[in-house]
Amino acid sequence: MTILPDAFLKAPIAHRALHDLAAGRPENSLSAIRAAIKAGYGVEIDLQLSSDGQAMVFHDYDLGRLTIEDGPIRKRSATELARIPLKGGRDTVRTLPEVLALVAGQVPLLIEIKDQDGAMGGNVGRLEQATADALAGYEGPVAVMSFNPHSMLKMATLAPDVPRGLTTCSYSPEDWPLLPAGTLDRLRGIPDYEHVGASFISHEARDLNRARIADLATRGAAVLCWTIRTPEQEAEARKVARNITFEGYLPPIPS
Known part of the structure; x- marks a missing residue:
């Protein structure tokens, strides 16, 4: 287990970076990341896989909500994605190495690896490999997490020195209609924390009172939470969580 650096427990973490469409900063964009760095916040980003095996900084599996095009992101190459504008700004879809070069250790970077199996199973590896390759030699506070425990098991092998965590929640059937009830019941109990060598969780804020x-907190886990909007x-949330992931307002930064 690699411990989460203290930097992740200080400044609040901007969810998908400090995005604000009214200001021309789409989520997970370089513009939003620059704004977070300037304000002194930590940065949370999401990763999806391109057709040519690159780690792309993008939340959704489909391009439609966030860009001017449609279709699965994993059907497009990194070069193609770099030409697709994000809605609400001048940015395009960028790679993890580009984001790492921009952040360059200035603020903590929390990276969520999106499930590539489709059902939280073990059919993962390509995105984790791309992530580990990009992080090799990176200097600065960085950590990875995923809803899929198999992803973190893979990262334990590929990048054992990078702190690992689990993104966790109440796993309500309404929010996860594609997952079987048995899978939801299992993941709800966070049974894989020790097995994957996690040192933190980022848990759904409205479910923080779960026993x-x-x-986990009494066992030394750093508890973060998502997503705070007021x-x-x-x-x-701070009655339980040691730090927050936020959007839609500007929380104070502790001195």
């Missing part, structure tokens, strides 16, 4: 969260939500 398993308190249990000062009132932040105050409530």
